[in-house]
Amino acid sequence: MSGKEVLPLVEGGKGVAVSNGTTAGAWAKAGGIGTFSCVNPDSYAEDGTYIPQVYHGKTRSERFEELKTYAIQGGIEQAKIARDVSGGAGRIHMNVLWEAGGTVPILHGVLEQVGELVHGITCGAGMPYKVAEIAAQYGIHYYPIVSSGRAFNALWRRSYKDYAELLGGVVYEDPWLAGGHNGLSNAENPNEPQDPYQRCVDLRKVMNGYGLNRVPIVMAGGVWFLRDWENWLDNDELGPVAFQFGTRPLLTQESPIMQAWKDRLLTLKDGDVYLNQFSPTGFYSSAVRNPFLQDLVERSERQIEYRAKAGEAPFTAELPLGPRQRIHYVKPEDLPRAQAWIAAGQSEAMKTPDETMVFVTPEKSQEILKSQAECMCCLSQCRFSNWADNAEGTTGKRADPRSFCIQKALQLAAHGGDLDKSLMFAGHNAYKFAQDPFYANGFIPTVKQLVDRIVTGD
DSSP states (O other): OTTSOOOSEEEOOOTTTTSOHHHHHHHHHTTSEEEEEOSSOOOBOTTSOBOOOOOOOSSHHHHHHHHHHHHHHHHHHHHHHHHHHHTTOSEEEEEEETTBTTHHHHHHHHHHHHGGGOOEEEEESSOOTTHHHHHHHHTOEEEEEESSHHHHHHHHHHTGGGGGGGBOOEEEEOTTTOSEEEOOOTTSOTTSOOOHHHHHHHHHHHHHHTTOTTSOEEEESSOOOGGGGGGGTTOTTTOSEEEEESSGGGSSSSOOSOHHHHHHHTTOOTTOEEEEOOSTTSSEEEEEOOHHHHHHHHHHHSEEEOBSSSOOTTOOEEEEETTTTEEEEEOGGGHHHHHHHHHTTOOEEEEOTTSEEEEEOHHHHHHHHHHHHTOOOOBSBOTTTOOBSSTTSSOSSOOOTTSOOHHHHHHHHHTTOOGGGSOOBOOTTGGGGTTOGGGGGGOOOOHHHHHHHHHTTO
16 A cells, blocks of 8 residues: 555544544554544644644634644644654545635645655535545545445546546545544435445446456554454455544544543543534534533523524524524423523524524633634634635635534644543544453553454454
């Protein structure tokens, strides 16, 4: 893969400083493919200390430029660290999110500087049509992340057919099992998981139809013990396969996440990872249940439809809101619910893009508004702040208080913040840390020990 014989084991890229040059280099040194993330990667001062990503721009456009500068600088540094740690073994990939803010200029900014230090680009979270063209400019392989054969077919027909020789692999990311953002379509039920085997067989049929019989499928999401996937090996229906591990590398000595997060992983139970649709990307995502996520759940539950003007049935009940007690029209059955929330202190009605309002405390309202105003433009389109990477600088929709600032939430988790106020992405198999005897008595392996263990089937 990516021009070299490697173990078919890939480190999953986890953004905002979680998969970095140290973890990627160690994974590559162990013989596989290490992946560092170029989504808000860390940079360091001359003495090696972390440089916090502080934004000084007064406008969103100014902060957007700062974000891209931070990402390019951090990506270059992480690539160099990965090279140094790997010692030239394995392969090094860089992970980006297509729907992150500034992905195209960030890719160019990093790849122009790192030369042959990066051997492949992994890219998901959206439909990354242009990633093949960008990879070709630098002569490196590309690995799109998809959740269906249909998605790959669209990518191939629109763009990838012109850059077939550099397609290093296709990552199938199971949308019901993977951590972080998932590619569930509107036609798929988040509560009804589908068999990844059949979905990968369907993907392989699409690939083979384009002569891609020898291009590997990388299975991502839900992979823990390789022995559970034995029927995938030397399987004519699937062709060549590799396996991506995103959650297990969180719990290694090289992993940069704080000790409290590692300790939390060792105590998780089945069901503690929650598939939800609160992300400002609009995608589903999977994260560890905590008070941060619970607040989002309860906020959305305190939600009713409304109309600003009278006359539309069934919105006939009058609800006065705000200092001026302006009348809003709600359904009669929703009026006592809203009155109860207001009486309980959830007195601020924040309007959403969908002609609904959610009820929060005055303090939470101010927190949300402040966070929206401080938007760092980390997404190409953000439903929380209504930022968009376009000429207007907006999605054209009302900012959505049912979501959150994802960069703040992930930065808190990555850099020593309160885990009860943070977003901790993880795959749905994370509960296996507590069950797997490999981690008995709180044992935390090195990356090399983990890779050696995985190779045995466990």
